[in-house]
Amino acid sequence: MLLISLLLLALGITLAVLRRRRVVRSRSAAVAGLLSGVVGLLLALSTFAYVVEPYEVGVPTTLGSVGGTWQSGLHLKSPLTDVTTFSTRPADLDLTGKDTVEVRSSEGGVLYADLTVKWSIDPAHTLALFKLAGSASAVQQRLVYPDSREIVRNVFARHTGVEGYSSQREAISAEIDRLITERLAPRGILVNGVNLRNVRPSDNLQKAIDQKIQQEQATAQAEAAVLTAKAEAEKRKIDSESTAAANRVIADSLTDRMLMSQCIEAFKAAAEKNPVYASPCGSNGSPVIVDGTKR
Structure with a gap:
């Protein structure tokens, strides 16, 4: 800008001198010299302000x-x-598409994570970031980008494939957010949020996850069947013990006299319809004659 302004000023001055010495008599040349001088002067003044x-x-x-x-x-x-x-406005670092982060679970399975890191520059640390990176775009490429990818890989490496794919996604996202914030804050980079948008397993890992789910379901069904069998066996045991206890009580209460008394009472009732009734209720199997006509 300074060089252009100096060239325009030089052109304007040259045309003015030539006009004054009558070397150039064209009126348009004089106007062009004046305009170039004014524009050059304005450009020169603009180099002193920002x-x-x-x-x-x-x-x-x-x-x-x-x-x-x-x-x-x-x-x-x-x-x-x-x-x-x-x-100092918030910026988005989109780790998706060609920048999708390839991670490995604690079991060695491969997953692909898409996420967005929302970050901004702390105005108080601008000078330090300039000395460290040189520009705002360099801050993202040299600091936010590599640190975020490293942390994402480290976090997923502490979880199984199923946890990273489904059951622990919210916890993983929160952990990534916390670690990126802790890593970048001392450098003057503010993290306004991390959005773990999508996690998809590789084909091989998807097959392994499906097999594991099927095995867990089969194991759960087998365990349920074992518990049911144990419950039924326990019930039968309790029933048999209750029956045996009742039989023991009955056996202990049935003495010979009680049996004789009950037998006689039963056949007295029967003699109401049959005047004379014989029953083997006596001791040693001897019959007892019940005469219903006599009281």
Whole structure:
């Protein structure tokens, strides 16, 4: 910009001098010289000012020397000063498509994880990030991108394939969020959230997961059948013990006299219909004659 402004100024001055010396008599040449001089002057003046946009932080460098950070607004500078700006708005790092993270479970199975890391730059650490990375895009490529992928792999490596694929996805996402935040915060990078959008197993792992699920279902059915059999056996045991106990009580209560008494009472009732009734209720099997006509 400075070089262009100097060239325009030089052109305007040259045309003005030639016009003054009557070397150039064309009126259009004079107007062109005036315009180029004005434009060159404005461009030259613009090299002494820089506007930092809202939600940006500027880092000036002059001949290799790094200055302090500039907040949003108008700043005066040397024409030899370059300004690198960093946006403080949240940015998304999408690890999907060609950037999908290939991870391995604790069992060695391969899964593919798609996630989005929402991050932003802490304005207070802009100068340190400039010295470390050089630009906002370099911050993402050199810091956020590799650290996020490393942490995702490490977290999935502590879980089985089934946990990573289904049962523990929320817990894994929360753990990844926490670890990325802890890793990037000291560098001045704020993590606003991690969204684990999709986890899909490889074909081989999917087959292994299906087989494991089938085995678990078969094991659960077998265990249920064993528990049912044990319950039924316990029930039969309790029933038999109850029957045996009842029989013992009955056997202990049935003495000869009680049996004789009950037998006589029974045949007295029968003699109501049959006046004389013989029954082997006597001792040693001798019959007892019950005469229903006599009381």
